[in-house]
Amino acid sequence: MNEKPDFSKNANMASTAPAFLSVWDMHSYYGESYIVQGVSFNVHEGEILALLGRNGAGKTSTLRSIARVSDPEVRHGEIWLDHKPLHKMTSYEAAAAGLGLVPEDRRIIPGLTVEENLQLAQIAPPVGWSLERLYELFPRLGERRKQEGITLSGGEQQMLSIARALARDIKVLLLDEPYEGLAPVIVDEIEKTLLHVKQQGMTTIIVEQNAVRALELADRAIILDTGSIVFDGAASEVLENPQLREEYLAI
Numbered sequence: 001m002n003e004k005p006d007f008s009k010n011a012n013m014a015s016t017a018p019a020f021l022s023v024w025d026m027h028s029y030y031g032e033s034y035i036v037q038g039v040s041f042n043v044h045e046g047e048i049l050a051l052l053g054r055n056g057a058g059k060t061s062t063l064r065s066i067a068r069v070s071d072p073e074v075r076h077g078e079i080w081l082d083h084k085p086l087h088k089m090t091s092y093e094a095a096a097a098g099l100g101l102v103p104e105d106r107r108i109i110p111g112l113t114v115e116e117n118l119q120l121a122q123i124a125p126p127v128g129w130s131l132e133r134l135y136e137l138f139p140r141l142g143e144r145r146k147q148e149g150i151t152l153s154g155g156e157q158q159m160l161s162i163a164r165a166l167a168r169d170i171k172v173l174l175l176d177e178p179y180e181g182l183a184p185v186i187v188d189e190i191e192k193t194l195l196h197v198k199q200q201g202m203t204t205i206i207v208e209q210n211a212v213r214a215l216e217l218a219d220r221a222i223i224l225d226t227g228s229i230v231f232d233g234a235a236s237e238v239l240e241n242p243q244l245r246e247e248y249l250a251i
């Protein structure tokens with residue numbers, strides 16, 4: 001059986017409790033461009049982690065590296081999910097191991113209804129949330145189940161994208177800018193849903209430009225700056241620290 005890496009010497013590791021998701025000394029490249037420059041962090045089961053930082057800091061690249069998407073290429077480091085070595089997996093295998101990436105562009109499949117988009121995610125077992133449960137979580141999707149997915153409003157498409165991830169049996173939800181372009185009232189609705197999903201035990205990493213909203217939702221926060229972690233601690237600590245807010249988040 002594979003053993004978890006020993007993080008005891010890593011200064012970024014605040015907690016000694018065994019982590020659910022562990023990223024250890026991850027370095028990623030787009031061709032020759034060196035982007036994720038030795039990132040290490042832990043996420044505990046049931047936690048919401050906000051991954052923050054300015055434009056181009058490497059947030060999306062970090063999420064994509066964890067999800068094992070082909071670009072960027074992870075050339076060094078280890079990623080463990082519930083004792084499984086994601087760093088040795090393809091993106092398909094990582095998805096099967098329980099990673100649910102909700103990309104920034106939402107990827108709703110044209111020509112399919114809301115329900116067909118969800119059913120497509122449920123083709124491969126093990127199936128996650130049932131349609132009934134998903135429609136309970138997102139009543140707007142239930143009302144529009146026969147509507148073509150790409151004709152939904154931006155907020156509804158975001159809901160469908162999250163619902164589609166939950167339709168698979170995932171352990172970690174990776175959200176890239178879920179609030180982008182959405183009205184505050186829709187952000188409220190999605191936030192409420194994410195809290196409900198957390199109550200069901202889900203572990204979540206949220207990348208957001210809307211740092212205050214993400215920090216209000218999250219238990220912990222990591223701030224990235226040019227591909228390195230400059231802060232790892234309680235979300236409330238960032239909200240209360242004007243220097244961090246100004247220097248790395250411009251809020």
Ligand SMILES: Nc1ncnc2c1ncn2[C@@H]1O[C@H](COP(=O)(O)OP(=O)(O)OP(=O)(O)O)[C@@H](O)[C@H]1O
Pocket residue numbers: 030033035053054055056057058059060061062071209
């Ligand atoms: N496909 C790519 N090829 C080359 N460089 C890339 C590619 N994608 C991203 N980069 C570069 O990697 C760096 C980090 O980009 P990334 O998208 O991870 O940042 P981000 O923190 O998500 O930014 P934003 O807040 O704007 O979404 C940037 O300098 C970007 O130009």
Ligand SMILES: [Mg+2]
Pocket residue numbers: 059060061
């Ligand atoms: Mg990004």
